[in-house]
Amino acid sequence: MPEINRVAWIGRALIVGRGGLGTALADELQRRQPALDVMLCGRTLGSADDWLVDLESSQSLEALSQRLLEDPQPLRLVINATGRLHGGSLSPEKRLQQVCTDQLMESFAINAAGPLLLAKAIEPALKRDRHFHFASLSARVGSIGDNRSGGWYAYRGAKAAQNMYLRSLSVEWARRFPLATVTMLHPGTTDTALSKPFQNFVPPDRLFSPQKAASFLLDVLLEQTAEQSGRFLAWDGQEIPW
Secondary structure, X not given: OOHHXXXXXXXXXXXXXXXXXXXXXXXXXXXXXXOEEEEEEEOOOOOOOOEEOOXXXXXXXXXXXXXXXXXXXXXXXXXXXXXXXXXXOEOOOOOHHHOOHHHHHHHHHHHHHHHHHHHHHHHHHOOOOOOEEEEEEOOHHHOOOOOOOOOOHHHHHHXXXXXXXXXXXXXXXXXXXXXEEEEEEEOOEEOOOOOHHHHHHOOHHHEEOXXXXXXXXXXXXXXXXXXXXXXXXXXXXXXXXO
């Protein structure tokens, strides 16, 4: 078992994103680390204990930053479990002529800018002498080296941008917060609303329940150390090419 799983973490953990995988991550993290106070954050409140956090709202992120500064508990772990592939005006493009500016900007706002702005909001609560994890859900389709089918311009491009942003963040934080670890995680195809329209193409043994995906991701994440910061990893721990 990874060393970090044998040590009881004490303090605050945030899971940002109240979808199926975010909820499963919060439940599984609380089960593994009962001394952590795990808060599930989203655009809406699921319970009186949840925190409101909207990654597309500067006011919401400023409020989060202030709340963490006033929090008596040390911030130990933040996982961004947000993402948008389809819905509303968004639909994955199959060819170039389906690309439009509004969809590119919408995907970029939530899938690329959102995780970086979340890191900016929580940074004032970090300490140089405290171990801390920041992780964000990426996607294998955001890999430039692994792209063999094309299409999905907005989503692919935004996830690739997120990877670059967080890789740069890991370099900066290595200097300023040497005990911080930044990790980009590909959860595999998970049985959530995000993947629902595309599950017919997924072998049954590769369609994970949110609970199973959360378990895999925490297995990987809680093994990482500050010396490994900035990695792009799949649910099974395998490195994904940029």
